[in-house]
Amino acid sequence: MDIHIISIFPEMFDAITKHGVIARAVKQGVVSLRLYNPRDFASDRHSTVDDRPYGGGPGMVMMPDVMAAVLKSALGNAKNDPHVVYLTPQGRRFDYDSAIKFAESSSSQSLVMIAGRYEGIDERFIEHYVDSEWSVGDFVLSGGELPAMIMVDAITRLLPDSLGNSQSAEQDSFVDGILDCPHYTRPEQFEGESVPAVLLSGDHRAIERWRVKQALGRTWQRRPDLLNAKQLNAEQLQLLEEFKSETGEQ
C-alpha cells in the first residue's frame, strides 16, 4: 500500500515506522510510507504554515497555499490513483468496516493523509483538495498525527502478508461482527485464578465452542449494539443462551 502523510511533526510517525507490525510491513515492502512537512513548502524564512483567523477569535489556521504546495508534492509521488484524506473530528467515524474498504482498495489506490494542527486547515483547501474526512472519535486531539497513525495501523494489519500469523487478524474483534474471546497464557495459576479448564483439555472442538460462546457472551454484555446488527444462527443462539445461564445473567 502506497501511503503519503502530511504533517508538521513527521518524527511522530517513528512510533509506527520503527516498531512492531507496521515497521515490519514497511521493511517487507507491504507498505511504503512517505512523510512531507508543510514547513518545507512555506514561502517565508520562518517556515510559517499558519496565520490568524479571519473574523478574529482564538487559535491559528493552517494556510491553504502552503498546504496546496505540500499536497501537490505528495500527489506527484503517488504511485496509484490518489485518495486525499483529512483527519478531523468533523469527519466520518473511522471503524473496522472503513479499514476493510481502504485495505481492499490498497492495490489500486494511494492514500494521501493530512494531519491538521491548530484550529485546522483553511476551509477552501479542504473543499478543493480533500476527497474524504475521517474522525477517530468524538473528542478533540491536538493534531491529526495520532488519528493518521491509527488509520494506517488498522488498515495495514488487514493487508495480506502484514501480520506474522495470518490467522490473528481473522480472529480479532469486529471481524465476524462480534468481539474477540478472552485469552490466557502461562502460568496456569495466577493470583488464585486458574485458566479455564477447557483450554487445557486438548479437545479442539470443545475449545472452539467455548471461544465462540465467550465471544458472543461478552459482545452481549459489552456491545449489545453489535449483536442487534447481526443475525445469529441456531448454534450461536444456543451458545449465547448457555453463556447467559452459566453466568446467571439475562
Ligand SMILES: C[S@@+](CC[C@H](N)C(=O)[O-])C[C@H]1O[C@@H](n2cnc3c(N)ncnc32)[C@H](O)[C@@H]1O
Ligand atoms: C485542535 S484540532 C482542531 C479542531 C477543530 N477546531 C474542531 O473543533 O473541529 C487540530 C487537528 O487535530 C486533528 N484532530 C483532532 N481531533 C481529531 C479526531 N477526533 N479525529 C481526527 N482528527 C482529529 C485534526 O487534524 C485537526 O485539524
